[in-house]
Structure formats: C-alpha cells, structure tokens
Amino acid sequence: MRVIFNEELKQVADDLDRMAQDVSRAIHGAGDALLKSDVEAAQTVIDGDIEIDALESSVIDQCIRLLAKQSPVATDLRVIVSTLRLSATFERMGDLARHIAETARRTYPQPTLPPETQQLFTEMQEFLDMTADRLVSMLSDRDAQTAERIIVDDDQLDQLHHQTFDLALSDEWTGSKQQMIDMVLLARFMERLGDHAVSAARRVVYIVSGFDPTKEPAGEDPD
Template sequence: MRDAFHEDLDRISDELVQMTGMVQQAMSRATTALLQADLSVAESVIAGDDDIDELRRSVDDSAVDLLARQQPVATDLRMVVTAMHMASDIERMGDLARHIAKAARRRYPENAVPEQLRPVLSEMERVAESLVVKTGQAIANKDVLAAADLQREDDKMDELHRRVFAILLDPSWQGGTAGAVDATLLSRYFERFGDHAVAVANRIVYLVTGSYGSVDEGVVTDPQAV
C-alpha cells in the first residue's frame, strides 16, 4: 500500500493526465472549427478553456497543500514542483487551442484557411493530437522512452511549420498578405503546442534521470529554413 504522500501525488498526476485529455479534445475541436468554419464548435472550445484553467489552479492548489502538509524533501519535493511546471505547460497548450478557435470565429462565415494550406494544417492537427496523447501517457507512466519519442514526434511538427512557410513564400500562394498573416500565426500556435509537449517530456526525463533535457524552441521559427 502506498503512503499518504504518494497517494496525494498520484492524484495530482491523475489531474495532469486529465488536463491532457481536455487539451486533446480542445485541439481536435479547434481544428475542426477552423477547417470547417464551424462557429458553434469554435465558441465551445473558447468557453471550455476556462475548465482547463480551473483544473490547472486545482493542480497548483493540491501541490501547495501537499507541500504544506507532507513537507517532502529531495526527489519527492522535486516531483511536486515539477507537477506544477507541467500544469503550466499543459494549460498553455489549451490556450493555443483557444487561439486557433478564435481564429476560426474571427473569419466566420468565411473559412480562415485557404485551400492550399488545408492539408498541412490537418496534418499539424494530427501531430498535435498525437503529441498530447503521448504527453498524457508519459506522465501516467513516468516513461522516459515515451518522452524521447515525443521529441521525435515534435520534429514532424517543426517540419510542417517549415512547410507552411514554404507554401506562403511560393509564387503560387493565393492567399495574399492577410492570408499569410493568419497562416503565420496559426502555424506558430501549432508549433508552440509541440514545444510545450516537449517541455513536459523534458521534465519527465529530468525527474527520472536527474539531468535537464533541452528544448530548442527557437529553431523552427525560422522562415528562412524552408
């Protein structure tokens, strides 16, 4: 039987996994709203972000409560602090899904994404969902190998981000300046979503191995790299 500290920590871990589930759904629905110009889905994602924020506050409160009651030290203390950092990253992933839903709402009844970009954004959504599902699994299982896999998965997202820039800068681009501004922001939201998943993965690696992973999140904001 587990002691009180680890039971409490398991509950916090469960809440983090629950957050990843909510973020997965938000990202999936936000992209549906974006690609199908569906206003009611966009509205529900935007409104639903409050629930993710609320759960994040709950994780923070539980963590502070746990620190106060159990006064953990060493690895136990690190685990509680790391849980709070993870909650922050996952909440931010929810914010990025909300940004995408807002882009859909802003352009409604028009479709915010020109035909040329729809395949690559669909693919970004697929990678984003895979990333957040794996993030949840890596948290649940404290799985270092899954965390390393997340980094590779995020490389796909970075490649797609470069592909968006290649499309925008190609002479065949039909979306004009306004379309390019929208697409740049949307692609950046997906890329940052991936960065936060990797940041969570690196925290798991740190917890298990005791050394910091590295997130080079600047590298693919480089349109020249295409």
C-alpha cells in the same frame, strides 16, 4: 503519514492527467474548428479553456499544500516541483488551442485559410493530434518511451512549419493579406503547441529517469 502523502500526491497526479486530457481534447477541437470550419467545436474549445485554467489553480494549490504539510524531500519534492511546471505548460497549451479556435470562429462561415494551405495544415494537425494522444498516455502511464518519441518527432512539425512560409512566399499562394497574417500566426501557435509538448515530455523523462541530472530539462521552453 507516508501513505497519506502518497494518496495526496496521487490526487494531484490525477488532476494533472485530467489537464492533459482536456488539452488533448482542445487540440483536436481546434483542428476541427480550423480545418472543417466547425464553429461548435471552436466554441467548445474556447469555453473549455476556463476549466483548464481552473485545474491549473487547483494543481498549484495542492502542490503548495503538500509542500507545506508534508515537507517532502528527494524524489517526492522533485515530482511536486515538476508538477508545477507541467501544469503551467498545459495551461499555456490550452491558451494556444483557444487562439486557434478563436481565429476559426472569427472568419466563420468562411474558411480561415485559402485552399492551397489545406493539405499542409492537415498534416500539421494530424501531427498535433498524435502528439496530444501521446501526451495523455505519457502522463497517465509515466511512460518515458512515449515521451522520447514526442521529443524526437518534433522536428517533423518544425519542418512543416517552415513549409508554411515557403507556401506563403510561392506563386501558389492565393490568399489575402489577412489570410497571410492569420496563417503566420496559426502556424506559429501550432509550432508552439509542439514545443510545449516537448517541454512536458522532457520533464516526464526527467521524472521517470529518477531525476538524472543529465536529463534535466534545460530551459522550460525549448526553441
């Protein structure tokens, strides 16, 4: 019985890995859509979000089936509950990447943002691309060190996010009002992607630590 249970747990873990990979692809694609006006990349991200949502439903179903059939306790139980939370986090990250892609598609063939923002948003995107890659390896290897790096480094993204406001308020800003609106929202979406990555990382640290209560994530969405 135990063996079957662990096999089924492995199946849901595989689906969660797949979610992380899909989210990572969506983050990279949203960056191409926004910074390179790549409308095909935008469309791929938008279309691909359905798959992420479907994977979430599948993960929820599997978790409920495992809970019902196997009555897990202790570690297995906490892994399943954490898996439910992680799948919700990834689903939301897919939405945020889709929002970025939709904004880029709306303004295509014009770039969404004025040229003076390019460097700053490129830095934010490079940060998010790195975080996305870390997310995948953190998940597939249950690697607490990578998770810790995601948590610690998020400050950098917050600083870049603040710089977007400074830029908008400075004399350097040449954009229209519409571009101001888009920039504020895009920067917010990117910052939220970072927050959700931190949330996922905290949960992985909690799992890997053997559910050390001192490492229990407080509040799903760190702010």
